[in-house]
Amino acid sequence: MEIQQESSQISEELETNIRHLFQCFHSSDDVRSRGFSLHGRKGSLLYLTTITDTDKLQSDILKPLLQSSEGRLEDILPILDIELVTDLQSAAAGMLQGKCVILLEQRMDIILVDASTRAIQSVGDTQNEQTIRGSHIGFVDDISMNAQLIHQRLKNANLVERHFTLGSESPTDVMLLYMCDIADMNVVDDIIANLLTNQATYIKSPGQITDRLESSHLSPFPQLLFTERPDTTVSHLMEGRIALLVDGSAFATILPVTFFMFFQAADDFNVRWWNGTFFRFLRFISVMIGIALPSVYISIVSNHFDILPIDLVFSLKASLENIPFNPLMEAMFMITVLELLREAAIRLPKSIASTLSIVGGLVIGSEVVNANLVSTTMIVVISLTAVASFSVPSHEMRLALRLISFPIMIASSLLGFAGIAFSFSLLFMHLSKLETFGVPYFFPFTPFNPRRILTTLVQLPKRIFGGKASDRRAS
Incomplete structure (x- = not known):
């Protein structure tokens, strides 16, 4: 125009x-x-x-x-x-x-x-953050309705909205929400300055806006938390964080974030603390399985066969007897096939996707074993790794963990357990150095805070810490 x-x-x-x-x-x-x-x-x-x-x-x-x-x-x-x-x-x-x-x-x-007209869109169930006892209302593509869902749950005069219009050729509405009494105003000012500078003429997708807010674009770890739940958004707002809504997106962007926030689910705070603690530990274990299990298997088969019990050695040797490829090639092949099936299931219509997942998994899994391309033990290892990665609540963190596992597998194939130890050392060094808007990404381990470590790993009863929301979640 x-x-x-x-x-x-x-x-x-x-x-x-x-x-x-x-x-x-x-x-x-x-x-x-x-x-x-x-x-x-x-x-x-x-x-x-x-x-x-x-x-x-x-x-x-x-x-x-x-x-x-x-x-x-x-x-x-x-x-x-x-x-x-x-x-x-x-x-x-x-x-x-x-x-x-x-x-x-x-x-x-x-x-x-x-005199504008709006397409009527009913509020539906959440698609990616399912819960058993919590709310089943999720965000929609309309930014005004999303803001209304937040205000319905957070009736507080300290809730501040800031409206922006980005994109000169096709204006896109953006809304910033925060609690003025507990949010860090320096972070708010940094986000506003980031939004108002380097504006594109056309906003192709909400990701074009949120990508500019990441502190380190080279890091494989996500530095923004996306949620489609209004109740989760309100919880983060009450803990001093900032929410970003973009018109046309059914997700709220939460920032700043820490590493452990990506492993919290809404059900953790709707069940008894024993159950919440158990499932939280289960997710942390699944992270280690998703990253390290293929690498440990490759390292044992390639370099450290002598650490296994003799009965297990014979079982593994029988499964590897006629396999022409080394364990690294086996793992890369199976992970690639798994990712292809996952990607195809996402892109296809729902009526076909379920059939593809079941038939493709069964047929490919059985036939590659019959053709002596992959060992049966590798099939079990990759299957456990996939199931473990799917238990992580955040889709962005799942993708990051899968990407990280590739270089660790290569290091384990070359150097054995020493390669795994070196890879994890580099990984923890990167996590300790990473920050999001001045907030340490690996808090409370760096800087070290014993009290917050306990509340991060264990879902303790509310009365132990006086019922403060800031003590019940990692900040």
């Missing part, structure tokens, strides 16, 4: 202003005008039919204008959202947001009245 400089000025002639606005939209068929007369002066309504509620336009705008006998135009309309602009470019930008332009002859300003 471009308007020439000489055409952006408002003219006293009504027809001139109408013509310039039509030229702004290249005389598109969805631009409509409706003339009227107000107190003996000619006027016109301009709007876009595709994003304007015509019923609201007729009942709340056109009807009061036609029935009015006196009074200012701003006082006639029974609408709260009324804006005055002094150039045609701002008027055209308002029309793109679903607003109606009201023009009057011999008047050097333009009135914008909100």
Whole structure:
């Protein structure tokens, strides 16, 4: 949308202003005008039919204008959202947001009245963060509805909203939410400055906005937490974190984050503390299985066969007897096949995806063993690794753990257990150095905080720490 400089000025002639606005939209068929007369002066309504509620336009705008006998135009309309602009470019930008332009002859300003229509989208169940006893309401693609879901759960005057519009060619609404009494305002200012600088002309996806907020783009670990649950978002807000909503995305972005936040699930706080602690430990164990199990198996088979009991040695030797590939190639082949099946299941329709997952897994798993391409023990190892990685609540962290396992497998194949130890040393060094908006990523281990370590690993009863939310979750 471009308007020439000489055409952006408002003219006293009504027809001139109408013509310039039509030229702004290249005389598109969805631009409509409706003339009227107000107190003996000619006027016109301009709007876009595709994003304007015509019923609201007729009942709340056109009807009061036609029935009015006196009074200012701003006082006639029974609408709260009324804006005055002094150039045609701002008027055209308002029309793109679903607003109606009201023009009057011999008047050097333009009135914008909100008459936008919204696609009705019902609030549905969460798709990626399932829970047994918690809320089943999830975010939708509409940013206003998502903000409403948060306000319904957090009725607090300290909840602050900051609205931004990013992208000059196709404006995208962005909303920043935080608790002004407990959030770090330096972090808030850094996020706002980051959003307002280096703006793209067109926002292709919400990820284009959130990627700019990461502190280290070279790190394999996610530095933003995405959630589709309003209750989880409210919990993070009450702990001093900041939530970012993007129009067109059914997820809220939480920042700053720590490593252990990615392993917390909503059900941890809806069950008894014994159960919550057990499942939390189970997730931490699954992380170690997902990263280290293939590497340990490759290391044992390639370099450290002597540490196994003699009975297990004979069993492994029998499964590896006719396999032409080394353990590293076996593991790489099976992980690649598993990732291909997972990716295909995501892209295909749901009715076909389940069939592909079952049939593909059974057929490929059995046939590669019959063809002596992969050992049966490797099938078991890779299957356990896949199941362990799927138990991690965060999709971004699951992807990161799977990527990290590849270089560790290569190191274990070359150096054995020494390669695994060296890889984990580098991994912990990176986690200790990484920060997100000044918050240590591997807190509470670096910097070391024994009290927070206990509450991070164990879901203790609330009364032990006085019921403070900041003590019940890793911060």
